[in-house]
Amino acid sequence: MSAAVAHSAAESMPRSNRMGSRLLIFLSILTVIGVLIGLYLGLIAAGTDIEQGEVQRLFYIHVPSFAGAFVAFSATVVGGIAYLITRKVKWDALALAGVEIGLALAAINLVTGSVWARPIWNTWWNWDPRLTSDAIMILTYAAYLMLRSGIDNVDTRRRFASVYGILAFSTVLITFLIIRIRPDTIHPVVIGPVLTDASMMATQGDFELNATPGVTSAVAFGSAVWSILVPWVLVWWRIRLENVAHRVTAMRVKVMEQ
Amino acid sequence: MKTTPFFKAVLAIVRKDLQAEMRGRELVGAMGVFALLAILIFSFALELDREARNEVISGVLWVTVIFSSILGLNRSLAMERDQGNLDALLLAPIGRGAVYVGKLIGNYIFTLAISAILLPVMSALYGVSLFNPYVLLTLLLGVLGFTTVGTLLATMTVQTRAREALLPIVMMPVALPIILSAVRASTGALSGASVDDWIGWVQILGALDAIFVVMCFFLFPFVVEE
Amino acid sequence: MRRLVFLAAALLLLLPLSIHAQEGESTPEANALDINANFYNNAAGWHVFIPSGWANESTADYARFTHDGRMITVREYPGLDAPAAAAQILVDAGLSAETPLDQRDLQLSNGTWTQFVYSRAVVHTQEYEGTRYAMLYAGDASALPVIVMREGVLEDAALIDDGMIEAARLITPTISGAATAETIPQGTGNVTVHTYDGGLTAIGRARGSSVYIVVGSGDTDALNSASVYFTVLNDFFLTPDTQPYLFLGLGVASAIMLILLLSLILRWRSLLRDEAALRELDEA
Numbered sequence: 103m104s105a106a107v108a109h110s111a112a113e114s115m116p117r118s119n120r121m122g123s124r125l126l127i128f129l130s131i132l133t134v135i136g137v138l139i140g141l142y143l144g145l146i147a148a149g150t151d152i153e154q155g156e157v158q159r160l161f162y163i164h165v166p167s168f169a170g171a172f173v174a175f176s177a178t179v180v181g182g183i184a185y186l187i188t189r190k191v192k193w194d195a196l197a198l199a200g201v202e203i204g205l206a207l208a209a210i211n212l213v214t215g216s217v218w219a220r221p222i223w224n225t226w227w228n229w230d231p232r233l234t235s236d237a238i239m240i241l242t243y244a245a246y247l248m249l250r251s252g253i254d255n256v257d258t259r260r261r262f263a264s265v266y267g268i269l270a271f272s273t274v275l276i277t278f279l280i281i282r283i284r285p286d287t288i289h290p291v292v293i294g295p296v297l298t299d300a301s302m303m304a305t306q307g308d309f310e311l312n313a314t315p316g317v318t319s320a321v322a323f324g325s326a327v328w329s330i331l332v333p334w335v336l337v338w339w340r341i342r343l344e345n346v347a348h349r350v351t352a353m354r355v356k357v358m359e360q
Numbered sequence: 361m362k363t364t365p366f367f368k369a370v371l372a373i374v375r376k377d378l379q380a381e382m383r384g385r386e387l388v389g390a391m392g393v394f395a396l397l398a399i400l401i402f403s404f405a406l407e408l409d410r411e412a413r414n415e416v417i418s419g420v421l422w423v424t425v426i427f428s429s430i431l432g433l434n435r436s437l438a439m440e441r442d443q444g445n446l447d448a449l450l451l452a453p454i455g456r457g458a459v460y461v462g463k464l465i466g467n468y469i470f471t472l473a474i475s476a477i478l479l480p481v482m483s484a485l486y487g488v489s490l491f492n493p494y495v496l497l498t499l500l501l502g503v504l505g506f507t508t509v510g511t512l513l514a515t516m517t518v519q520t521r522a523r524e525a526l527l528p529i530v531m532m533p534v535a536l537p538i539i540l541s542a543v544r545a546s547t548g549a550l551s552g553a554s555v556d557d558w559i560g561w562v563q564i565l566g567a568l569d570a571i572f573v574v575m576c577f578f579l580f581p582f583v584v585e586e
Numbered sequence: 587m588r589r590l591v592f593l594a595a596a597l598l599l600l601l602p603l604s605i606h607a608q609e610g611e612s613t614p615e616a617n618a619l620d621i622n623a624n625f626y627n628n629a630a631g632w633h634v635f636i637p638s639g640w641a642n643e644s645t646a647d648y649a650r651f652t653h654d655g656r657m658i659t660v661r662e663y664p665g666l667d668a669p670a671a672a673a674q675i676l677v678d679a680g681l682s683a684e685t686p687l688d689q690r691d692l693q694l695s696n697g698t699w700t701q702f703v704y705s706r707a708v709v710h711t712q713e714y715e716g717t718r719y720a721m722l723y724a725g726d727a728s729a730l731p732v733i734v735m736r737e738g739v740l741e742d743a744a745l746i747d748d749g750m751i752e753a754a755r756l757i758t759p760t761i762s763g764a765a766t767a768e769t770i771p772q773g774t775g776n777v778t779v780h781t782y783d784g785g786l787t788a789i790g791r792a793r794g795s796s797v798y799i800v801v802g803s804g805d806t807d808a809l810n811s812a813s814v815y816f817t818v819l820n821d822f823f824l825t826p827d828t829q830p831y832l833f834l835g836l837g838v839a840s841a842i843m844l845i846l847l848l849s850l851i852l853r854w855r856s857l858l859r860d861e862a863a864l865r866e867l868d869e870a
Contacts, residue, residue, distance in 0.1 A: 145836075149628055150628065150631065150825065151825070152626055152628065152631065152632075152633050152823070152825050153823065153825065154825070154826070154828060155631070155825045155826045155827060155828040155829070156827075156828050156829040156831075156832045157828030157829070157831040157832045157835070158828075159832050160831075160832060160835040160836070163835070163836070163839055167839070186582050202846075203846070206842055206843065206845075206846040209842050210839045210842050210843065213835070213838045213839065213842065214835045214838070214839050217831050217834050217835035217838065218831070218835060220831055221826065221828045221831050222828075234540070235537070238533050238536045238537070239533075241532075241533040242533035242534055245529050245530045245532075245533055245534075246530075248526070248529055248530070249516075249517075249520070249526065249529075249530050252517075252520040252521050252522040252526050253519075253520045253521065254521060258519060261582055261583065261585065262516045262519075262520075262583060264582070265512070265516065265579045265582050265583055266513075266516070266530065268575070268579060269509070269512075269513075269534055269575060269576075269579065270533075270534060272534065272537070272571065272572070272575070273533065273534065273536075273537070276537050336846070339850060340850065343850055343853055343854050343857070346854065346857045346858070346861070347853075347857055349861065350857050350860050350861050350864065353861065353864045353865070353868065354860075354864055356868065357864050357867050357868050360868070
């Protein structure tokens with residue numbers, strides 16, 4: 103986000119929001135630094151994976167971006183529930199922001215996985231349970247945006263979007279849990295133990311984490327940055343954008359009435 | 361205002377839907393004709409040998425059931441809305457939950473009726489007997505799962521601008537886990553593989569049904585506020 | 587109600603933390619491969635299996651395992667062709683240079699190897715992206731590990747005998763056939779044991795489209811102990827060059843992030859423009 107836009111936005115905002123703007127800009131800078139450190143740890147500091155070569159480094163983006171998408175989609179659920187209870191517009195703005203940011207992060211997760219699979223599995227895509235459920239998840243949130251754009255009445259739109267946002271989270275949970283429900287997936291297990299014999303793991307492109315120095319710190323740091331800073335800062339910016347949109351709409355109504 | 365007891369209200373709504381259907385046969389008629397056309401098109405499009413048929417038949421069955429169910433859901437809720445029934449139901453002294461369960465049971469019965477027509481017809485056309493107790497169980501569970509999601513989402517989409525066009529788009533991704541496990545379970549049951557190999561899918565199906573029924577029951581009141 | 591919402595939000599925030607905690611605990615369990623049993627040359631990008639019971643005398647540059655007067659060594663020679671690399675690894679291992687008894691190409695699961703058989707040593711070498719990798723087995727004349735290609739050997743057991751006789755002829759060219767032949771079930775398959783006139787013994791086993799043979803003047807135990815070289819050879823693993831895919835993935839990921847940011851900025855700009863226009867209208 104360019105500083106100029108942020109500045110002009112901050113200027114046109116009430117005094118009470120100034121503090122928030124400063125905090126947001128500070129957090130944005132922190133996020134950029136965090137992401138850069140994460141990339142340094144993953145792309146330069148960590149050793150090359152001996153079985154997969156350089157492409158394994160995509161893992162340092164692939165895993166953290168799913169963590170970020172998970173947090174963003176969780177924000178949609180929280181926003182949806184809170185909107186249905188309180189009917190405050192700000193909660194709907196949180197839900198919408200969660201979907202947009204979550205979709206971008208999930209797309210990053212999907213394409214890095216696909217590019218990684220090309221040299222390791224020798225295919226861009228296969229209908230493995232986890233890949234399938236990930237694609238379903240992305241389609242579900244794309245449908246969320248279509249549903250929103252299909253409703254004219256703003257209150258109905260927010261109500262329906264909240265309901266759908268809560269329902270859609272089931273696909274996120276399925277994507278996350280399917281590896282335990284369907285152990286026949288060839289997707290490597292990154293989180294949690296799984297029982298496979300050594301030869302299978304070697305052919306499926308598992309990560310020899312211990313053989314490569316610096317992996318654990320790179321993954322832990324990357325996931326922390328991508329699951330806390332990245333989604334929340336982006337969601338906050340998106341909410342800001344929504345607030346500006348509300349202000350413009352209100353002003354438009356006012357001008358029309360004159 | 362005194363509300364009618366839950367089950368009495370549910371029964372009344374189901375009875376109303378069934379009676380309207382008996383008189384007009386608008387829903388089951390349209391769904392049935394669509395389903396028969398679909399399986400005919402499938403059998404022309406997939407000119408299959410016997411072995412290949414065994415593998416795809418449960419997929420064909422489910423795709424047909426789902427699309428005719430979407431057709432039925434759209435019609436059912438659109439009729440309610442166009443004739444002002446939905447508003448009348450909501451004004452009546454009955455709980456929103458009862459309205460949902462009533463509509464759900466109605467749609468469930470209609471889709472099961474279509475499946476009941478499809479099973480013998482497909483068994484005859486494809487030469488594969490579908491009357492397997494596990495296939496029937498999967499049908500009962502799978503149809504329950506997606507009519508649960510479908511009734512909630514159709515109530516939403518009939519109130520939107522795009523109406524009929526929007527339901528498949530919003531419903532398919534959410535219902536896909538149900539459809540996937542239903543297809544896998546019935547393929548497993550028909551393939552003659554040992555029960556342990558695919559019974560997991562039936563269990564997943566049951567768990568998904570439970571989750572969606574609870575979620576949709578509590579979310580429904582929010583989609584019918586006026 | 588408000589408190590409940592905050593509680594839910596707090597719980598959801600904790601979820602990713604619990605995920606990371608779980609990951610930290612389970613990494614050793616998930617990693618069932620015994621990586622201590624491998625020698626890694628991270629700089630050159632290859633690794634080999636260390637046979638159990640063998641002493642590991644490797645340095646950073648090469649792998650060297652010794653046991654009972656036998657030696658297996660693996661190293662890379664940039665720019666050398668196959669005969670030059672084979673001659674060089676002999677010298678580097680402290681053996682005297684000699685003319686190979688036999689030279690042939692082998693198609694194995696981990697690449698195309700050229701095999702050189704010497705009187706007391708065997709060298710396998712392959713080239714991958716400009717670098718030549720060589721593996722040496724050195725011992726005495728009691729056991730030499732040799733591979734012979736035989737297409738369809740898994741279906742036709744006669745091809746094993748045929749291949750083993752060919753291998754024995756490399757050492758004693760006058761051999762015409764096996765004096766005794768015996769098949770012993772071992773592990774998941776059979777091992778064939780031949781004895782030849784003149785005190786030569788051979789053990790052979792089929793794998794893929796090749797026959798793996800150890801031949802020499804020693805007894806079956808000596809031959810069996812030399813056969814561990816084949817495990818090292820088959821587990822030799824070269825790290826593939828996948829860097830272009832890393833750049834592609836990074837590029838696409840940054841493109842998506844850039845599109846998101848750009849869309850946010852553009853929408854913001856247009857809203858501010860609208861706002862300014864509306865304010866003018868309002869004041870007019």
